[in-house]
Amino acid sequence: MPRYKMTIEYDGRPYAGWQRQADAPSVQQAIEEAIEKISNGKQVRLFGSGRTDAGVHALGQVAHVDIDRDMDGEKFRGAVNYHLGQAPISILHAEQVSAEFHARFDAVKRHYTYRIRNRIAPLTFEKGLVWHVKEQLNADMMHEAAQLLVGQHDFTTFRHVNCQAKSPVKTVDYLNVERRGEEILIHAGARSFLHHQIRSFTGTLKLVGAGQWTPDDVQAALEARDRTALGFNAPPDGLYFTRIEFE
Amino acid sequence: MPRYKMTIEYDGRPYAGWQRQADAPSVQQAIEEAIEKISNGKQVRLFGSGRTDAGVHALGQVAHVDIDRDMDGEKFRGAVNYHLGQAPISILHAEQVSAEFHARFDAVKRHYTYRIRNRIAPLTFEKGLVWHVKEQLNADMMHEAAQLLVGQHDFTTFRHVNCQAKSPVKTVDYLNVERRGEEILIHAGARSFLHHQIRSFTGTLKLVGAGQWTPDDVQAALEARDRTALGFNAPPDGLYFTRIEFE
Structure with a gap:
């Protein structure tokens, strides 16, 4: 077939x-x-x-x-x-x-982007398509803290309790935060992610951007290897599965 | 007050x-x-x-x-x-x-952008927010033809029959067409526009982009000063009132 x-x-x-x-x-x-x-x-x-x-x-x-x-x-x-x-x-x-191709098992890198609309005014066109954050966020600080999450780590803190992955150890290839006008974009890439990993990253980085957490707090949360150490889990609204690379 | x-x-x-x-x-x-x-x-x-x-x-x-x-x-x-x-x-x-300010009478320049999503695949996120055109459009040709509409002209051809403006003569300051990925953007600016003027421009330029009309056909339509000479009136979906300048 x-x-x-x-x-x-x-x-x-x-x-x-x-x-x-x-x-x-x-x-x-x-x-x-x-x-x-x-x-x-x-x-x-x-x-x-x-x-x-x-x-x-x-x-x-x-x-x-x-x-x-x-x-x-x-x-x-x-x-x-x-x-x-x-x-x-x-x-x-x-x-x-070819009948050899498998969309799940042959995927070697997955890319996601998370969109935050950072403004005070309510959303119009993009309700449910971005996360609306009213507090002014510092994207540079978010990017700095994000670098602590890049590489191979035990991401138990950033994993949903129902996650079915065998191991909480994953390798994040990149996690970049940039501001474009009133939007903050978080770009993430890895072979695979844990359940809720990017939303957990995003919620935590938002706390950094708003000045409530320091990069040290992010480091401590990562090292805690404990879901209850998570700062915040962002809503699904802003998350986009953008691209997949195959072998 | x-x-x-x-x-x-x-x-x-x-x-x-x-x-x-x-x-x-x-x-x-x-x-x-x-x-x-x-x-x-x-x-x-x-x-x-x-x-x-x-x-x-x-x-x-x-x-x-x-x-x-x-x-x-x-x-x-x-x-x-x-x-x-x-x-x-x-x-x-x-x-x-100040009580002297008037949003309508003090506006000296109005800017609009029309968004065309130019791809074969159906729309997902942006139904009603862009005009979906499946035929491959040539934005450079559209831009070239658009320049014929810049300046002061009798725009009777590009005016809705119910338009209430006293005169069909308007001055278009700029009409620029650019491609950004699968989107074609038409940017227009003038002191004021006739009813349906930008949608009429867009529908006509789309015919040029698709190769059905030449720039000469646009020139002829303009000179006809006749609504029935209009190529096509684009739907409202892609039209955005972007910015207003005041005295």
């Missing part, structure tokens, strides 16, 4: 997350149902490179699926997008790939 | 436009009702620098209002935003100004 690789953009607001759930709408289910309209009625299973949480967005999620139809990538993309209808999910790119 | 000047951002999607209407929600009405919560019950009247159409957005609309309460701009802004509640309207800035 031909295998198709897709690059996917979605607005996470109406979904309970990427992963299919029995009782709530998921991105995976929406796409699987669209693909089943072109799979001669056969059930399909989608494998994504990462499982985004409820309310988290993607600009470049990657997934693969096998269906019993041979078509070129462009036609596959058009057909799936057609059947997605008004869902805020868009297949940006699709191509046939 | 103190006069307050406000800079306002709004998402035009849920509104029938800026101007108050008897039978449909407007931005003006939403803000007036919020201000009436702090005006000791007295009715107020808001004067905007421009009347955006249904579905058109603003990043920097300006308006003034008189109310029988003396408060500093920051407090006024906070109170109005509070009473706007969940409406996608945000007072970005407010200050007390």
